[in-house]
Amino acid sequence: MYNCAIILAAGEGKRMKSSTPKVLHKICGREMVNIVIDVVKKAQIEDINVVIGNGAERVKTVTESRNVKYSFQDRQLGTGHAVLCADDFLRHKEGTVVIFTGDSPLIKATTIKNMLSFHNNGKYKATILTSIVNDPTGYGRIIREKNGEVLKIVEHKDCSAEELKVNEINSGMYCFHIKSLVESLNKLRNDNAQGEYYLTDIIEILKSNGEKIGALPVNFEEVMGVNSRTQLSEAEKVMRNRINRIHMENGITLIDPDTTYIGLDVTIGKDTIIYPGNVLQGDTTIGENCILYPNSRIKDSLIDNNVTVQSSVILESKIGESVTIGPFAYIRPESVIGKSVKIGDFVEIKKSTIGDKTKVSHLTYIGDAKVGKGCNFGCGTVVVNYDGKVKNKTLIGDNSFIGCNTNLVSPVKVNDDTYIAAGSTITEEVPEGSLAIARAKQVNKEGWVYKKGLKK
Template sequence: MTNYAVILAAGKGTRMKSDLPKVLHKVAGISMLEHVFRSVAAIAPEKTVTVVGHKAELVEQVLAGQTEFVRQTEQLGTGHAVMMAEPVLEGLAGQTLVIAGDTPLITGESLKNLIDFHVNHKNVATILTAEAENPFGYGRIVRNQQEEVIKIVEQKDASDFEKQIKEINTGTYIFDNARLFEALKNINTNNAQGEYYITDVIGIFRENGEKVGAYTLKDFDESLGVNDRVALATAEGIMRRRINQAHMVNGVSFVNPETTYIDVDVHIEPEVQIEANVTLKGQTKIGAGSVLTNGTYIVDSVIGEQTVITNSMIEESTVADGVTVGPYAHVRPDSSLAKNVHVGNFVEVKGSSIGENTKAGHLTYIGNSEVGANVNFGAGTITVNYDGQHKFKTVIGNNVFVGSNSTIIAPVELGDNSLVGAGSTITKDVPADAIALGRGRQINKEEYAKRLPHHPDNK
């Protein structure tokens, strides 16, 4: 049969205390809505409808071109939200998943199991449930002797016996699509909140003698719905443990996985060693055999094999095989380091390409530069790329030696095999094979030091 999905993403999320729609708050690098959408993809829905409302334009941008959108201009409850999907789904044969956009931990595997259970048991509706150690505050699942669901009872309405039930409603459901929208026409707002509840259709199905079942999650953590920042942090912690465990199973070593923060889309090859307090964000890729030491922070970058990144930051850049970076280096966006480059302590690279085997050991700034192979930067070298209004480019050829404390003022080009004397200020192009000296002239004043108060002869 055909599957459909309705994702509820219209709420503001008042308890988040945020201008951002609740479903757009991020867990492990992507929004909660994207997590839900990816899990929903596991059931291969023919149509996915996302119900938007609060700041709908922002929500639509996240899933643009991937789902149909309907708008709930007034937030009148979960039942009302699903009603908004009626123009897209009414009358279609198949089953429809209804899931909240603030449940980022539900896995695609669990949703596939829910669908299979629903179809195999020929239910008109199936509720995804979980076993809670402390069920206080949750809607309880009341079953009959045939394990069919009789009703969902909320905490405030539960009897003393019903309050002892540990099986709770997660807010995720599968319905026969046609019957869902027929039943929604019969629910009302006769409740304390004055809202249309999706759970009311369960009672309608039972009154008609139709079969309602429940499928219980194996892992209670998947049921978490995020309503505030505390729950958001809980979801983040659970998701990161999942991510790190998956990497360890794939052959990545962690010194302390509890203090390592890896976004969901990061790819890491086997035999990588990751020390504590490492953060890997966005679309980062780490090559096999690399070592990331304590304090390393990498965003949207590709790191080659057998690299060593020591307590450094790399952003939106490419690092080839065998490169060593750090400690305390900063590779800023749009930079590329070729094979076996060494960028040492307190070196900053920005918007530059650096050729194979080039070394900048310490205290150097390389900005808006095209650097060849086998170049050596002495300590304290600066490429001066900005005049206060415009950026300019420095081009450095192969096998160039730049002496310590040199200032290279762009636009300028240093030819192959050239040498810049230590302490030089370079403002003109240096031809290949030339030596450039741009120092001020040294003058020694004999015996003048004796005139100074601090000289030993004056004490």
């Protein structure tokens, strides 16, 4: 059976009070519309059309990597009108189309598969995804016949006293027999208070033609829509709990899941322990047996096995096996840290490669440098990589010892097996096996304090 999907993503979202189109607001690091697209694809539906309107070019730019098609809704005249704008996508197709909204990111792939199975097995022309809620105020009610089929959908304001007691609500997510939907779309009317074309009216049209309409109840959590910043935070919490639960089921220890923030695209190896306050974002992979102590941020980075991180920031970098980082270290983009390296407190690494077993223990800046294996950086070392116009390269060989408060003025090369005396400012190449001393000779002015009358 052929299946396709339409995702409605043309709305403005006035209640968000944002210059960003509503569907581009993110949940756990990913745009809501992309979450919906990805879930539909996980349900093995590849032919997807996104109806765009408000902020169309921005929505298109963000979603085009998903390999979807587009329809344009020039005016927001209701959900029925939005689907009508996708007429070219639907026409000449045979099978089933599922319709979702780009601002309902919590739907699950298993639910989509169940809905399709329910729809096909029941031989329905339309199937509505519904939910049973304690307080249905404001939602359209699902009115069923005695045999369980849907009779109609009644908007809250139009409900009778008896219909108001119904607690099964319309989610705005549907399955349709494509040919029946296309034929019914042309019968839609906008003679209502809003002057809009409602997709819910399709149900009444199909019913009047004697067609079977089904309804499948699911957990309300899955059909929650996002129309405000408050609802955005609620959806974020639901998604975060799902993500954290999956990681814990896969063998990761989260000391406090409620204060651990893990993005949708993050991968974590078993037996890793994550303390509260960690934020893991983007395309990040954490290896096995790592320990992330409280309050670190890691984004778009690859962390190998047995790494320990304390209260540090790691961005777009690669960290080797058995490395310790922090506390209060800053690993900036395009850095590569080798195996068994120590990056200590208040150390900043920028666009540099650090060789295996090198120690950069504290209060040091290394930028635009290639550092060899087995080196030791004393406290307060600075790679002076910027001359005011360009960033210059520093090369440091294996087994180099850099004394405290050393300035390495780029471009400069320090060869293997070298020592640099504390307090030196190195501007020229240091030969292999050499000791470099680059500081002024100490001069003592005896009695100077008394002569100047500076004794306190």
